[in-house]
Amino acid sequence: MSATPSSFSDSAPASSGDAGAPVAVQATPAFSPLYQQIKVLMLQSLQSGEWKPSAAIPSEIELATRFKVSQGTVRKAIDELAAENLLVRRQGKGTFVATHAEHHVQYRFLKLIPDNGDPNSEGPAQRRIIDCKRCRASADVARALALRAGDAVLQVRRVLSFAGVPTILEDLWLPAAPFKGLTAERLTDYDGPMYALFETEFGVRMVRAEEKLRAVLPETEQCELLKIAPQTPLLSVERIAYTYNDAPMEMRRGLYLTNTHYYRNALN
Amino acid sequence: MSATPSSFSDSAPASSGDAGAPVAVQATPAFSPLYQQIKVLMLQSLQSGEWKPSAAIPSEIELATRFKVSQGTVRKAIDELAAENLLVRRQGKGTFVATHAEHHVQYRFLKLIPDNGDPNSEGPAQRRIIDCKRCRASADVARALALRAGDAVLQVRRVLSFAGVPTILEDLWLPAAPFKGLTAERLTDYDGPMYALFETEFGVRMVRAEEKLRAVLPETEQCELLKIAPQTPLLSVERIAYTYNDAPMEMRRGLYLTNTHYYRNALN
DNA sequence: CAGTGGTCTAGACCACTGG
């Protein structure tokens, strides 16, 4: 390495000392370590589709020569991307783009667990799509998805059952543009997590999500769909899921029956 | 470095398989990288109290010479401990033992947030200790705390209010032995998070926790304490908190009013 | 066996903190 590691990004040196005036605040000196810059480049490769879900990315040595840095530096970049669940390292095999399919746990973002604590004990959930229609975004949905109120969105409603017992009622909203062509039929026919379908069919990869939980009482229509008595308390889970660049791509509201299941959370 | 890095640690393999049988599974070849071994040593220093909460630990160079490894190796050990929130790195100053006190966020484990999303907007919670008594562990509590049913435990009940509105009703159980001398008065007088008091007064540091969430309806006594109407749905939060070595040290059951607050969770 | 990620080292230099 002969080139200076600081890369571009610093045009005029700002003549730090200057004189005369207080020169305002000069917030961040905008120093970014090399591995962070490389992380950004790798994120672009992910986002652009150069590296596709479940595929292997180039080896560390290859990336090191491509970016003209040492192996240790790309390693640190990969480490961070792996910590964010964007990449998966497999010793002896390579580094792979994370995916919602083939992920040993069926639903990575679903934290509802049967009382015995073992998500595998009851087998895969039965999914029933109730509705999938195109409509206009309400103010709430628009805000969540960073759209304008009235923009076209897709609304999906479904019920998940475990061991034949309806347990989750979900409504979800998607921006219409990226999901053009999504129908109830495709949702029903697809065998696997919905987010896996989004990856393979629409090229939209959900990277992280935030949930807001509340205890609520159901409305009568919801009682019918879940086949429960009125006044049964339900766990309301409102989720916003993000793709790369923190762009919101899904808003979802689930009602969870917590008689035989619970929402598990780990605090660190 | 002259010594082999693999260290001791493999005396009698516990003869897990027992006799006659097919020799069992021979799980791990028991290879442990150097930095993991050092991490264990550092954990011992934390657990033994050699390094106290909020104090600085020795510098990386100092630790490197003490453990006779390179700085990079202790660095990796510290990195992991920092990722687990056991240590806090501060560039230019040193590495410090994490603590529940002086942590800019008042309650590190409390995920209930006001609707506006800003935990600071309503100031500190008002705490009212209702009860603190010594009693015998029920089967549930005993299992959670790894005790025997009937063992002595302390039971605390309290109410947290925000802006004068009762919002959280909590019952919590502690093993009596480590918390000998805990009284309602000390709980009331102490100004700061309860876990901070546990650190300074009893040398018990809570390291992580697991929560199980459900939606429930309150009993009449609970309605009175929270000053709510019957049939108000509440978020039930059952927590088990662990100290070092994954030893459970607290079982807690909270009832959260989610009219003006929500439980926030981030999924990665 | 070759190729991949994982560990470890030694040393140079940078950025931040505080006296």
Added chain:
DNA sequence: CAGTGGTCTAGACCACTGC
């Protein structure tokens, strides 16, 4: 200014995978 954590390098070697 000295001391701390943070970055970066180059190279050696180890552990794991699959052919």
